[in-house]
Amino acid sequence: MDAPVRVALVGYGLAGRVFHAPLLTAEPGLHLAAVVTSDRARAGQARADLPDIEVVADLDALWRDAEAYDLVVVAVANVAHEAVVAAALGHGLHVVVDKPMARDATSAEALATLARRQQRQLHVFQNRRWDSDFRTLCALVEEGRLGSVHRLESRFERWRPEPTGAWRESPDPAQMGGLLYDLGAHLVDQALALLGPAERVYAETASLRAAEAADDDVFVALRHRSGAISHLWASAVAAHPGPRFRALGSAGAYVIDGLDSQEERLQAGERPGPTWGEEPSDRWGRLLPSGDTVRTLPGAWPEYYRRVVASLRGDGPPPVDLDGVIQALRVLDAARESARLGAVVPLATHAT
Numbered sequence: 001m002d003a004p005v006r007v008a009l010v011g012y013g014l015a016g017r018v019f020h021a022p023l024l025t026a027e028p029g030l031h032l033a034a035v036v037t038s039d040r041a042r043a044g045q046a047r048a049d050l051p052d053i054e055v056v057a058d059l060d061a062l063w064r065d066a067e068a069y070d071l072v073v074v075a076v077a078n079v080a081h082e083a084v085v086a087a088a089l090g091h092g093l094h095v096v097v098d099k100p101m102a103r104d105a106t107s108a109e110a111l112a113t114l115a116r117r118q119q120r121q122l123h124v125f126q127n128r129r130w131d132s133d134f135r136t137l138c139a140l141v142e143e144g145r146l147g148s149v150h151r152l153e154s155r156f157e158r159w160r161p162e163p164t165g166a167w168r169e170s171p172d173p174a175q176m177g178g179l180l181y182d183l184g185a186h187l188v189d190q191a192l193a194l195l196g197p198a199e200r201v202y203a204e205t206a207s208l209r210a211a212e213a214a215d216d217d218v219f220v221a222l223r224h225r226s227g228a229i230s231h232l233w234a235s236a237v238a239a240h241p242g243p244r245f246r247a248l249g250s251a252g253a254y255v256i257d258g259l260d261s262q263e264e265r266l267q268a269g270e271r272p273g274p275t276w277g278e279e280p281s282d283r284w285g286r287l288l289p290s291g292d293t294v295r296t297l298p299g300a301w302p303e304y305y306r307r308v309v310a311s312l313r314g315d316g317p318p319p320v321d322l323d324g325v326i327q328a329l330r331v332l333d334a335a336r337e338s339a340r341l342g343a344v345v346p347l348a349t350h351a352t
Helices: 014-026 040-049 059-064 078-090 105-118 132-142 183-195 262-267 302-312 322-341
Strands: 005-010 030-036 054-056 071-074 094-098 122-125 149-157 198-206 217-224 229-235 245-249 252-256 285-288 292-294
Touching: 005 014, 005 059, 014 030, 014 040, 014 071, 014 262, 014 302, 030 059, 040 054, 059 078, 071 078, 078 094, 078 105, 105 122, 105 322, 122 302, 122 322, 132 183, 132 245, 132 252, 132 285, 149 183, 183 217, 183 229, 183 322, 198 322, 217 322
Parallel strands: 005 030, 005 071, 030 054, 071 094, 094 122, 149 229
Antiparallel strands: 149 245, 198 217, 217 229, 245 252, 252 285, 285 292
């Protein structure tokens, strides 16, 4: 039996504590050996949550003991992603990094080049490819039950009218806050995975909770090479959210409301088990025009790290293709430019 992959988790804020640590500890092919945080409160929380792991005070200490690990999971603020990823690769370690992996596509390409040069694997945590609703939509499309999809509407809309003061809301571009590169990264990734490369981008962004703040209301329209159109929304100020997905095809439509429950369950302290990711019937979607209810496939975020392990062992492809991640960043870069100009931005043929 192969020895477990030894993991150091860098960061123990929301991403590290809620999204990564529970999935890392649930995967038998991984051994979470250390958490890196300089924050005393978070260090105490890590020790309480994970009494068998070592808490490392800073990155310098981690790099001094780099040979004790195989994989570094980067779950720090967006602005630090590039530096931590580059340092981990430079110390000969494989990496998983939260999205967005870098501030733009050009920077992401540089990290991909470094990973190839170091002969290390670089993975991006696009966990929402394993959302229950997106898995169900993909299955319906693959089975031909919608026919040819010509329009996708996809939303991450929430009602959070009061700013929290978190770095994600900072108006400073250097902080890489705002919804476009946060939830927008998931929306674009899913749209490209389902409908293929985009050729044109139009976007609108706004800061509605405070004039001098990061974008909190975003709309992105993509024209895919296939001719399909995606309309994507991310908002923190939607008192009445629209459908999570509305996919229109030549043979019918699929509509589902609400959000996948895996984040909610992890926040509540639930951990992956035999019934993980199952959704109650009152949260299932519908096929139209028949109105028939469609059983939602279980959400499967743990599958991401299972595939990381398989890839590291040479037993399968990476869970998320790095070129696809860079393509999505090119779309986000074009969306940022479109919102600035108020115009449609074409994507170069070679870029997608």
